[in-house]
Amino acid sequence: MKALTFILATAALVAGSAAHAQQSTTFKPYVGVGVASAANRDTDSRHADAKIFGGVDLTDNLGVEAGYVNFSSRDRQYSEAYTGIPGGVKTTTKGYGAYVAAKYTVPITDRFSAYGKLGLAHSQRKWSNNIGYSAADNDNDVYAGVGAQYKLNDTLSLVGEYENYGKRKDFGARAGVWSAGLKVGF
Numbered sequence: 001m002k003a004l005t006f007i008l009a010t011a012a013l014v015a016g017s018a019a020h021a022q023q024s025t026t027f028k029p030y031v032g033v034g035v036a037s038a039a040n041r042d043t044d045s046r047h048a049d050a051k052i053f054g055g056v057d058l059t060d061n062l063g064v065e066a067g068y069v070n071f072s073s074r075d076r077q078y079s080e081a082y083t084g085i086p087g088g089v090k091t092t093t094k095g096y097g098a099y100v101a102a103k104y105t106v107p108i109t110d111r112f113s114a115y116g117k118l119g120l121a122h123s124q125r126k127w128s129n130n131i132g133y134s135a136a137d138n139d140n141d142v143y144a145g146v147g148a149q150y151k152l153n154d155t156l157s158l159v160g161e162y163e164n165y166g167k168r169k170d171f172g173a174r175a176g177v178w179s180a181g182l183k184v185g186f
Contacts, residue, residue, distance in 0.1 A: 028057040032159065034181020036069045047074065051179050055103065063103040065117060069165075069177060071095040071125070085131065095125035097165040097177070099143040110151075117145040121165040123175070141166025149183065157183040 034051040049072050055065030073094040080088045101119025108114060121143035128134035147161025160180045169175055 026057065026059050028185055030055055030057070030183050030185040032181050032183035034159070034179045036163075036177050036179040038069075038071060038175075038177040047072070051181060053181070053183075057103075057105070057185075060107070061105050063105065064100070065103045065119075066100045067098070069097045069179070071097065090130045091127065092129070093125065093127050095123065095137075097121055097123045099163075099165065101143050101145065105149070112151075113149050115147055115149065115161075117143070117147075117163075119143045123165045123169070125169055137169065139166060155185045157185070159183050 031054040032052070034053070035048045036051040037046045037048055039046050049070055051067060051069045053065060053067030055063050057063040071094060073092055076091050078089045078091070080086060083089045099117075099119055099121040101117040103115055103117045105113050105115040119142075120140060122140050123138070125137045126134070127136075143163070143165060145161050145163035147159055150158045152158060158180070159182070161178075163177045163179065165175045165177065167175060
């Protein structure tokens with residue numbers, strides 16, 4: 001329920017910003033898709049996960065952005081010799097991160113720019129095993145990101161960034177995420 005409330009609040013903030021920004025001549029909405037990679041604390045590995053994002057550039061420098069990263073299911077098998085349990089133990093972790101943030105962009109050249117984002121994140125991680133134990137971690141925390149953007153043309157841009165979804169996670173995907181994607185402006 002907290003996640004739904006957070007997502008609805010995020011949508012309301014972005015919609016409110018967009019409605020206010022329509023009075024400005026620099027109002028530029030965008031959407032994007034990407035691939036995110038976070039190390040998993042339980043499997044000690046990295047995997048590619050899906051990311052979607054969207055926002056509004058209110059001016060050439062200031063904007064608002066919201067996004068979602070799905071940290072898909074990861075499994076780890078512990079052998080019977082390691083656990084002492086017949087058949088061993090299989091653990092599964094999964095989760096997601098969502099954010100809304102203010103975005104400040106600094107142009108470097110006419111096609112290349114750097115940016116920073118600061119806002120709020122909601123994260124969820126779930127852990128379970130095949131012998132009946134499970135745990136969940138939901139939190140709201142500070143979100144921060146830094147990145148770079150390269151304009152391919154007037155509507156398409158390549159983006160790459162490092163994002164942090166708050167405090168250290170006890171299991172599942174770590175809070176620090178690398179991502180790359182394609183942004184489409186309108």
